[in-house]
Amino acid sequence: MDEEADNLPALADAPTEIVLGELVDAGQVLVPFTLAGLDPNETLTEDAADDLATARPARTSQTYAEQWRYFARWCADNGRHPGPRTSEANMVSYVSHLRRRGGRDGTGAPVSSLRLAMAAIRDANARAGYENWPPKKATAELIRKQAADHARARRTPKSSPPIDAARIAHLQQGTTADIPLTRWRDLTILHLGYRTRARRSEQAAYRIDSIVFERLEDGTEQMVVGKRTSKNDHWSTGREYVIRDPVAITVVRTYISLLAELGQAEPQLPLLRGITRWGRLMPVPASGTGMTGHAVNRAFKRMVTRTPDFDAKNATSHGLRAGVPADLAAQGYSAAEIMVITEDWKSTTMVEQYAKAGLRRAGKDNLGRAQQALDALVVPPLDRSASVGRAESYSPRQ
Structure with a gap:
């Protein structure tokens, strides 16, 4: 008996002592021992629990956390408690608010945004121990209604207009000149996004060591950028982009030098960092991440807003790609x-x-x-005189 007990999987927080049962042949099916009524086949090992906790992509966790903050702020503004445990009424009311007054123009958020909001709220509750909560039936009905309303109004998702070289030159006027660190970071977003055709999540993944400056034999300089590519959470090993545009090289080099002056240019640190409105660099969290993809997009949109007479006010950072x-x-x-x-x-x-x-x-x-x-498919012209003649000779039957 002691030898068998030594071979059992350890459970650190088992509330009662282990009780062994005999293996019983029930129609050639062996019934294993039970652990105080708990089937060990339904219990995760510590390693499995730890793996699951870190299995989700970091950017998904960041997106959900950001959406939860929006929801919590709305609850605070309306005298409600976000939870968790979040009430079904709060989730329905919040999605209704987004459906009516969300979106860029205040005429209603797109269906994808409503789905994301609901997913983030339910995810926060699941992580707090409230699996499949709040119930989503009523919220899903609101989302279906939004989809139907948009279809009737012929509101379809619009692609971001391309941010070409001319538009980048114009957007450079919208960078914050009074805060050098913010200005050069925003310029880096523009030039790297354009030159490496980067999605916002890919820009957020850049590290200091993603950038290498090289001098060629003829004295010219080039910048090599390593980009890991992502699509639908599938990350590749990436590829390198060789950039010889002197303006882009100057922009990125200047930004990294400003980070170096602050002691924040170690190779493993994220390239794009959050910066407060007063120009203070935000610390890197334990996860080692810098700006999120959403933060990159918000920084881009601020440049659009600050740029006078910009001809693509609905542009997003995806247009850089x-x-x-x-x-x-x-x-x-x-x-x-x-x-x-x-x-x-x-x-x-x-x-x-x-x-x-x-x-x-x-x-x-x-x-x-x-x-x-x-x-080239030309239809012969209409013989107007013949048509008039036939019309004049026609008389309806009495």
Whole structure:
């Protein structure tokens, strides 16, 4: 008996002593011992529990935490308690508020934002021990109503306009000149986003050691940027981008030098950091992360808001990813050629969309031979005199 007990899995917080039962042959099914009524097959090992706690991507946790803060702030403003345990009425009321007054223009948040809000609230409750809470039936009905209302109003998700070189030059006027650290960080977001065709989550993942400055034999300088690429939480090992634009090199080098003056340029530290309105650098948390993808997008939108006469007020940081394809298309490159040049897309679907936007901005024909073929299909003109004659000779039957 003692030898068998020594081979049992350890449970640190077992409330009662282990009780062993005999293995009983029940129709060739062996029934194992029970642990004070608790089936060990339903209990996670400590290692498994620890693995599950860290299994979710960090950026997903950050997004949910940010959404929870928005919900908690709304509750505080309306004399409510967010929980957890969150009441069903609070979640329904908050989603109703977003449905009516959320979004960029205050006419209602998109369906994706409502789903994210509900998921974040339920996730916070699950982590607090309230699994599958609050009930989502009523909230889901509101989300379906929003989807139906948007469909009737023909409100579809809009792609961010491409942020090409001309728009970047314009946005540079919207950086905060009175706080150098913020100014050069924001310029880094612009130039790295454009040159590496980076999504906001990919920009947030940059570290100091993602940037390497090199001097070539002819004396020119280049910057090599290592970017891990992500899509739907699947991260690749990434690729390198060689940048020889002197403006981009100067921007990133200046920003890193400012971080170095603060003792914050160690290789493992995040490149993009949160900065307070007074210009103080925010500390790196234990998770080792800097700005989130959402924070990168907010910084970009602040530049848009501060830039006078900017022609794409609905732009987001994702437009930086489309900038190079748009510029290359305006120079005459086809979507297939742009794919080969950039090596960032595996199909021409999105590249063609970006290319058309670039051609429209350049005032060029973006339809090519396909449209020329359709234009060649000419219907003979209508014989107006014959039509008038037939109309005059017609008389309705009495």
